[in-house]
Amino acid sequence: MCGIVGYIGQNQAYPYLIGGLKKLEYRGYDSAGIALHKTNDLQVVKKTGKVAALEEAFRTKDTQSTLGIGHTRWATHGVPSDENAHPHYSNSGNLALVHNGIIENYASLKEELLQKGYQFKSDTDSEVLLNFIEDIYQNNDCSLEEAIRIALKRVTGAYVILILSIEYPDTLFAARKGSPLVIGIGKGEHFLGSDASPMLEYTKEVVYINDYELAIIKADQLILKNLGNETLTPYVQKLDLELAAIEKGGYEHFMIKEIYEQPQAIFDSLRGRLDPENLSITLSGLDKIKDKLIAARRIIIVACGTSWHAGLLAEYWIEELCRVNVEVEYASEFRYRNPIITSDDVIIAISQSGETADTLVALENAKSKGATIFGIVNVVGSSIARISDAGIYTHAGPEIGVASTKAFSAQLTVLLLFAIKLAEFKQSASEELRKQLTKELSEVPQKVQYILDSTVDGIKDIAKNYQHATDFLFLGRGYNFPIALEGALKLKEISYIHAEGYPAAEMKHGPIALVDDTLPVVFIATKDKVHEKIVSNMQEIKARSGKLISVVTADDQLAMSLSDENIQIPASHEIIAPILATIPLQLLSYYVGIERQIDVDRPRNLAKSVTVE
Known part of the structure; x- marks a missing residue:
């Protein structure tokens, strides 16, 4: 669920790595780090917190290097800390790794390594994987490439890994199973990322790595193999994304x-x-x-x-x-x-x-x-x-x-x-x-534009009025029930207010016990074949002093008369209406989050691409 970047080529790696991590911040993370390959050393700097803190830590460092890897971590094994942040060193200090995913059998591998005298500085499964690879490399007559392949055949779980080695100053190793990895192809250089966003300003030619594939990457060469050591032909694709789309x-x-x-x-x-x-x-x-x-x-x-x-x-x-x-x-x-x-x-x-x-x-x-x-x-x-x-x-x-x-x-x-x-x-x-x-x-695009043009000021006022609520209830029937669920989820994600979505008729089977004069209840009450039923549900909430916020079809006087606040959307067929009704709920969650001073783009504990269980 984290972000991974890597670079190898003729230019300096650090600008791409730090810029790439910034472009991957949207994925959700709690710490960040970069490893640079020096002549006889691997320089690792990692910090809990935002990429900006990592960038500050590098201000006093020598960043000269044409080979490096970077990472933003979303904690799975071990709390957010500098020790648990990536990249990780191996026990010898000869290898550095970044990892996205979960190694499910890490505990048994760790016990095996502890018995051999290995020591661990973090609580992560990732450090276990790195030392497992090093153990195979040091105790078998094989290349690092072969050691990685042997190790990955034994691990259970999901991974994308990038590995640097002091002994391989011109090579970056990468492998994937279950988490995304993209390699961008430049002139005498390669760019790696969890998605293509970090490399958009550098190249439009990319290779998407498949599960169980190992990449051996040099500045001017990309070798792709499966775990059976068979060489594969990389499939190069053209990106059609523009940099402006991610700004x-x-x-x-x-x-x-x-x-x-x-x-x-x-x-x-x-x-x-x-x-x-x-x-x-x-x-x-x-x-x-x-x-x-x-x-x-x-x-x-x-x-x-x-x-x-x-x-x-x-x-x-x-x-x-x-x-x-x-x-x-x-x-x-x-x-x-x-x-x-x-x-x-x-x-x-x-x-x-x-x-x-x-x-x-x-x-x-x-x-x-x-x-x-x-x-x-x-x-x-x-x-x-x-x-x-x-x-x-x-x-x-x-x-x-x-x-x-x-x-x-x-x-x-x-x-x-x-x-x-x-x-x-x-x-x-x-x-x-x-x-x-x-x-x-x-006609939906034009109607959505109308909603955006006509409802924002009113939704801002609603957000101010209800920003201090501790709970919300979202109710809908028929086609609008899934939209009630989505509205509740958005509010939870963006404002950290507890919210529940329910079929409106079901609220009598429990949630109505929550209703009092402090509870905002959001009805998705567009005109459809069950409109009379949803109006009855609104009256039931009104009778118990609940605060009604309603998304209604334009000029629905009855529904509006029952509501403390209402948001009108254009009339449409009942099958189409849910698409329109979701827009005001997105705006409501956004503006409540803004009023509560939440980082709405990166809500706590969440990640954009959920690539682990």
């Missing part, structure tokens, strides 16, 4: 920038797929598995966090329009169950990064049982994209803020495209309804 562009925070980018992100996710003149949808990713989709006994959606909420709304859409059974699973639970999966099942995986560890393992299990895998991801070349039989890329662009905003609305956009197109394949919904939804979906 704030005048906004105070990435989160608000990305909220305001949603009209464009949704438009880009529709572009080339939805024809507004002919009201038709073209999805080449579905064409590849059309027969499988039509014949599917059921569709299983696996995801985590915000992506799970997108999947939950997709369940409503697909079952309504396509008349096929849909199940939505937390990937973290699905991977440890023994689910009944057959070749008649289609598994839809949703992930912004395309690297979510739990989702990846769930897909591998499902694929081994013959299921068809359909990926919906935002990052081209990501692991989920590569493991999928077919899929759809969202076109949200890079999302730097830890709390997902534009990636979520882009996911909803392509999931609704999927549902409408599958309904066309199956002839399970009328042409009239399909065309109506297609037309209204084409």
Whole structure:
């Protein structure tokens, strides 16, 4: 879940490493460090806290080096501390390592090494892995490359590792399983990163490293092998990202920038797929598995966090329009169950990064049982994209803020495209309804822009009024229930206020006990077939003196009359409305976080790409 960078070439490594770590801060971390290869030494500097503290520590250091590695750590084994920060030295001091992931059998390996006299300066599994590699290297007639390969065959878990050795002043070693690694190719130099953002200003040619691959990297050479020592041919891809996409562009925070980018992100996710003149949808990713989709006994959606909420709304859409059974699973639970999966099942995986560890393992299990895998991801070349039989890329662009905003609305956009197109394949919904939804979906970017233009001032006032609340309750029914869950999650992430999302009717089965004159209750109460029911639920909260904040369809006088505060969104079909309703909730969480002086781009304890369990 941390960030990793590396450099080898003819230029100085430090500027790339420190700049790359800054670009990876969005991933979430608690400490940072850099190792530079000197002539007969490895210089390691690491500090708890922000990259800025690391940069300050380097001001008195000699940074001359053309080979180095860097790391931002999100604590798993051991508390955040200078000792537990990366890079780690081996016992001899000849090797330095940075590691992203978890070595699950580190305890047994550590005991084995302790019995051999090894000493450990940290509580991390990463230091154990490094010394395990050194032990193999020192006690066997083999190269360091072979020692790494032998060690990685014995470890259990996930990893991306970069290794420096005093004995190899012209070589950087890297390997991956379960966590992302990108290598950028320059002229006489190579750039490494957990994603491509650190290298955008240096190169547009990259190689995405696959699981169980080992890279031996020199300034002018990239050798790629599998753990069986077979040489592989690197697949070089062209990046289409621009540096401006990962900069704030005048906004105070990435989160608000990305909220305001949603009209464009949704438009880009529709572009080339939805024809507004002919009201038709073209999805080449579905064409590849059309027969499988039509014949599917059921569709299983696996995801985590915000992506799970997108999947939950997709369940409503697909079952309504396509008349096929849909199940939505937390990937973290699905991977440890023994689910009944057959070749008649289609598994839809949703992930912004395309690297979510739990989702990846769930897909591998499902694929081994013959299921068809359909990926919906935002990052081209990501692991989920590569493991999928077919899929759809969202076109949200890079999302730097830890709390997902534009990636979520882009996911909803392509999931609704999927549902409408599958309904066309199956002839399970009328042409009239399909065309109506297609037309209204084409209008979503403009409606989202209208919400951004018309509601912000009112939402700022609401945030000021409720910034000191200790709890929030978010309620919705039908299509709006998943949006209630998402609204509660956003507020928790960004403001650190406890919040719960519930189906509105279920609040009578417990949560209503929480209602008093201090509890803000947010209703997603757009006009739909259960509108009368949600209004009744609002009246029940009102009768108990709860504070009502409502997201309502424009000019819904009844819902507004019951509310202490209301946010109006444009009228739309009930299937489309949840996409619009999520925007005010994102703004609410952002401005409450601002009022509470939270670092909204990097909320505590959270990471952008969850690549460990």
